[in-house]
Amino acid sequence: MNFPDHLYTALKQKGIITFWDDEKLEGGKYISEELLKAIEESKYVIIVFSTNCAFSKWCLIELTKIVECMKKTGLTVLPVFYHVDPSDVRNQRGTFAEAFAKHEEDIKVNTEDMQAWKAALKDVGHLFGWHVHDRHESIIIQKIIGRIFSELYHKLPSVFEDLVGMDSRVEEMLDSYIGEGLGGVRFVGICRMGGMGKTTLAHEIYRRIFGNFEGRSFIANIREKTKNQGLVSLQKQLLSQILMDSGINIWDVWEGINVIRKTLCKINVFIILDDVDGDEQLEALAGKHDWLGLGSRIIVTSKDSHLLKRCSVDYIYTAKKLNNDDALQLFSWKAFHKPYPEENYVNLSKDFVNYAKGLPLALKILGSSLFAKKLKEWESALYKLKKEPNRNILDILQISFDGLTNSEKGLFLDIACFFKGENKDCIRDILESFYYSLNYDIGVLMNKSLITIYDDGTLWMHDLLQDMGQEIVCRESPKERGGRSMLWIYDDIIHVLKNNSGTEVVEGIMVNIPIQKVEHLSAEAFSKMKILRLLKISSDKLPRGFINGLNYLSLLKWHGCQLKCLPTNFQLNKLVELRMHCSGIKQLWNGNMNLDNLRLIDLSDSQNLIEMQDLSGAPKLKQLIFRHCTRLYQIHASIEDLKQLIRLDLNGCKCLGSLPHKISLEALEILDLGGCSRLKKFLEIVGNMSRLSKLCLSETAIKDLPLSVEHFTSLIELDLRDCKNLSSLSNACCCLMSLKILTLSGCSKLDEYQRIWVISKA
CATH class of the missing domain: 3.40.50.300 (P-loop containing nucleotide triphosphate hydrolases)
Structure with missing residues (x-):
């Protein structure tokens, strides 16, 4: 029988230390100390039962000792039934019966030994094992080795x-x-x-x-x-x-x-x-x-x-990031060579763990760099980390970035520096204006695990990936901040503006806190930034004329702008989004402007705005937002030309008494006139506004709804809350089969109609 030999060879080839009694020991009446020690020190014993094995008293003695160790020490016994039926082993039938008949004739074998042998065969015969019978022996050998490995290495x-x-x-x-x-x-x-x-x-x-x-x-x-x-x-x-x-x-x-x-x-x-x-x-x-x-x-x-x-x-x-407990443990193994931090280092350890955001690589590198360092060194390292990310971490993260095309790299850096946390659909027009193949490029960044898009459309990336992107931009010009393509750090921006050190490579500036008046700041501070395309700024102290010559702007977000009107020499032909909250604007511009690329205007909370001027030069406009422009009283009739307008938001425009008499905005999805308390009549709809899904008329002075609301076949939400003059609902409302949310609270003249409406909708 070659099976034991093949099994022994396979075990040795797998690196499993194996003791084979046939190779080293001679048979006898008593089991030797060497074999007993081998059995006791083993984790597994493989017993190969063949048709003739029971004829050997040595094998039966050895089997009895193995079963004894199995019961006392938990030794794992793995039986192999080589062309032998396991039931014959258990019940001593067939050749096993013949063997015991022969042993009974042997005067040297006593009854006590016979009973012990039979009990051992019965015990092992009930164990899970492998039956080699008309099957490839190599497969059985592989299964035996697999069983040992799966248990042995899992326990270690x-x-x-x-x-x-x-x-x-x-x-x-x-x-x-x-x-x-x-x-x-x-x-x-x-x-x-x-x-x-x-x-x-x-x-x-x-x-x-x-x-x-x-x-x-x-x-x-x-x-x-x-x-x-x-x-x-x-x-x-x-x-x-x-x-x-x-x-x-x-x-x-x-x-x-x-x-x-x-x-x-x-x-x-x-x-x-x-x-x-x-x-x-x-x-x-x-x-x-x-x-x-x-x-x-x-x-x-x-x-x-x-x-x-x-x-x-x-x-x-x-692969999943580590939770906080596991992250602290991993960091501690590297920083302290034990699974928890030293008493005086707990809070600092948590600061470093929080910085790593569950990334094992960062935890290992940071922990190792702090091993055996003193408390002051830890504090200094944490301060430095916030100013200058760890290069070893960033170099590994940058591998994926280096494999991108120029377009994909540009998109990643834009997100890292400006658009992390923004809704993808809300900034789609801006990003596409930079000639990105947006759907494809975003798909590549997601596939390479560089960005994530949440279910609500939010663009996100790991904090360390954002650090990596921003560090790449800083490396463009390590010493002179005005030589970088993006500026987002307040001190850097002030330095560049104050020293007039901006260059033609600057493409984006974003500062989220208000810029106070900077001494000696002049309009020339922006003059060298010829290709500036992104400008997000918050200040009412910037000098007049600073935006002159910024003809490549795609996004202008200027909170607190105190201009009364945009300068006539400000070229807007590349502008995609204009956001000027809390501005002093009375009117955006004089005359008609060429605004072919403009998709959004947002002048919310601009209290001095009195009229919406001619927008016929912006045929691709998708969103008009004038929320809480409390002095706005007039909407220009050119709104009729905005065939791509999706959102019209005039919420809180208390002076707005009327809208253009007739309107046809076939692309409109959201119309918000809530809080327009002087509005007495809703506009008459001409054409098919079948895409409108949300209509808010709360707190208006309207008395009824026109029959033309029947065109709102996709309307899901209708808000008529606190319309105190509303006395009737158009019969056409019964045709609004998509309506799911109807708000009529505070419509004091409509109690009876409300009851009838609810019954009819039910």
């Missing part, structure tokens, strides 16, 4: 003491994506931004289950190795590790593919391909499922989820 602690928060992730992967019971060949991706622990997770899974497979290979840093060594070297590494043969020769990628396909298609393998960033890497190493034997598992780690999808990965697991 990781060699990394700082491996925290990993067990639940490993178990989730094993149970849901990789488990043996799932069958077939499975490709599983692990994806997320750099530094999130993808490689660590893959390595821990590999450590626990690689023994379950006939062959295994872990190829790390594929992105870097492809650049430095080429794909052929990776193919050689894969085959060498799986076949345990260092002499494999491959001359080109195509030959390597053929060798891999032909060699591995019958082998059950476990492969980790770490940090894949190109389709050609997967195609060269594990291109298709049928290249590998049944039961094979391939884990691919990558920062690019789209790459995983287009390479037909079966499942993608998104």
Whole structure:
């Protein structure tokens, strides 16, 4: 029987220290001290039952001692029934009965020994084991080794003491994506931004289950190795590790593919391909499922989820950031070499953990840099970190950024410096004006885990990715701040404006706190910024004429502007959004302006605005917002020309007594006239306003609704709250089949009609 020999060889090849009694011991009546010690020190004992094994008194004596240790010490016994029925072992039938009949004839065997042998056979015969009968012995050997590895390595602690928060992730992967019971060949991706622990997770899974497979290979840093060594070297590494043969020769990628396909298609393998960033890497190493034997598992780690999808990965697991407790523990392992911080360092440790935002890479780097440092050094390091992000962290995060196209890089930097936290749809027009292929470019940034879009449309990115983007901009001109494309730090902006050091490379300025009057600041401070496209500023102290010559502006957001009218020489032909809250504007401009690109005007809380002038020069306008412009009394008839207008917001315009008599705004979705307390008559609708979904007329002086409301076939929300003069609802309201929210509270003259309306809608 060659089975034990093959099993022993396979165990040794897997690196499992194995003791085989047949190799070292001679049989006898009493079990030797050497064998007893071997059994007691072992974690597992594999017993191979053959048709003739019971004829050996030595085997039966050894079996009895093994069962004794199993009951006393918890030794794990794994029986193999080699062409033997387990029931024959349990009940001593067949050749086992013949063996015991022979032992009964032996005067040297006493009854007590016989009973002990039979009890041992019965106990082991009831254990879970493997029945080798008309099956490939190699498969059974692999299952035995897999059982030992899965238990042995799962119980052993990781060699990394700082491996925290990993067990639940490993178990989730094993149970849901990789488990043996799932069958077939499975490709599983692990994806997320750099530094999130993808490689660590893959390595821990590999450590626990690689023994379950006939062959295994872990190829790390594929992105870097492809650049430095080429794909052929990776193919050689894969085959060498799986076949345990260092002499494999491959001359080109195509030959390597053929060798891999032909060699591995019958082998059950476990492969980790770490940090894949190109389709050609997967195609060269594990291109298709049928290249590998049944039961094979391939884990691919990558920062690019789209790459995983287009390479037909079966499942993608998104690596998770660490929670606060695990993050503090990981940081503490690096900073203190124990799982919790020193007493005097708890608060500072939490500050660093909060900065890392659950990113394992940052926690390890920051913790290691602070090991054995004094408290003052910690405080200094934290202060420095807020001014200058850790370069080691940023360099790793920047790998994904470096692989982007110029357009994708520009979009990422715009989001990092200006638009993080904004709604994607709300800034779509602005971003598209910069010639981004917005849907595609945003998709690329999401696939590479550089940005996230929440369900409500909010653009977001990890704080450290934002730091990385802003640091890239700072590196454009480390010493002279006016030589950077983006300015968002208050002190930097004041420095540039005060010293007139802005240059033609400046594309964006954003400051969220009010700029106070700066001594000697003149209009020339902006004169060199010829291609400034984004200006978000809050100040009523800026000098007159500073916006003259800023002809490339796409966004002008100027809170507290005290101009009464925009200057006539201010070119608005590239402007997409004009936001001037709390301004002193009486009228935006004189005459008619060329505003072909303008999509939004927002003059909310501009108390001096008295009229909305001619807008016929802005045919693509989508949003008009004049909330709480309390002196606005007139809307220009040119509003009729705004065929793309989606939102008209005049809420709180208390002096507005009338609207253009007739209107046809077929694209309009939101019309808010709430708080227009002098408005007595709702406009007459001409044409089909079938897209209107929200209409607010609360606190107006209207008496009734015109029949034309029947055109509002998509109306979902109608707010008539506190319309104290409203005495009737148009019969056309009965046609509003999409209406879900109707607010009539405070309509004191409408009590009876309200009851009838509710009944009819029900």
